[in-house]
Amino acid sequence: MENVVVLAHDEAVRLDGKTIADLRAQLGEAGAEGIVSRALEELANRLSVIERCYYQDEMGPLWKASKGLIGIAEQIGLSTLADAARAVAHCARGTDKVARAAVFHRLIRLGDRSLTAVWDMPEISTY
DSSP: OOOOOOOOOOOOOOBOHHHHHHHHHHHHHHHHHHHHHHHHHHHHHHHHHHHHHHHTTOHHHHHHHHHHHHHHHHHTTBHHHHHHHHHHHHHHTSSOHHHHHHHHHHHHHHHHHHHHHHHHSHHHHTO
16 A cells, blocks of 8 residues: 555546537527526526535435426526536435545545636637
8 A cells, every 4th residue: 555546536527518509599699698696606506506415414305406407507508517416416316425425526626627628718708
């Protein structure tokens, strides 16, 4: 056990720009801005709830908040974040605490990166 390996957590965020472009086409600039702004606010709130539930070992609410995050993430094209939330929801129903910890921390990392990625998109910065 002399060799300690530090893993770099550098997973890329998958952001489907077509989803936001479709929102803009369907709802116009102002409508899309409203949807994206509300979705980002709700994502941040849900991530906060998920974090609280995880650390308080509340698996029912963790499952519910994770399931809710999936739809919001998909609504604005954050497929990586939706996948991570699916994994957390799955592990919230199971007994494997190591897996739950791994997917929870992945979700939190991707959540931070995803929120930043949406705001850094050229289409969003024109709002």
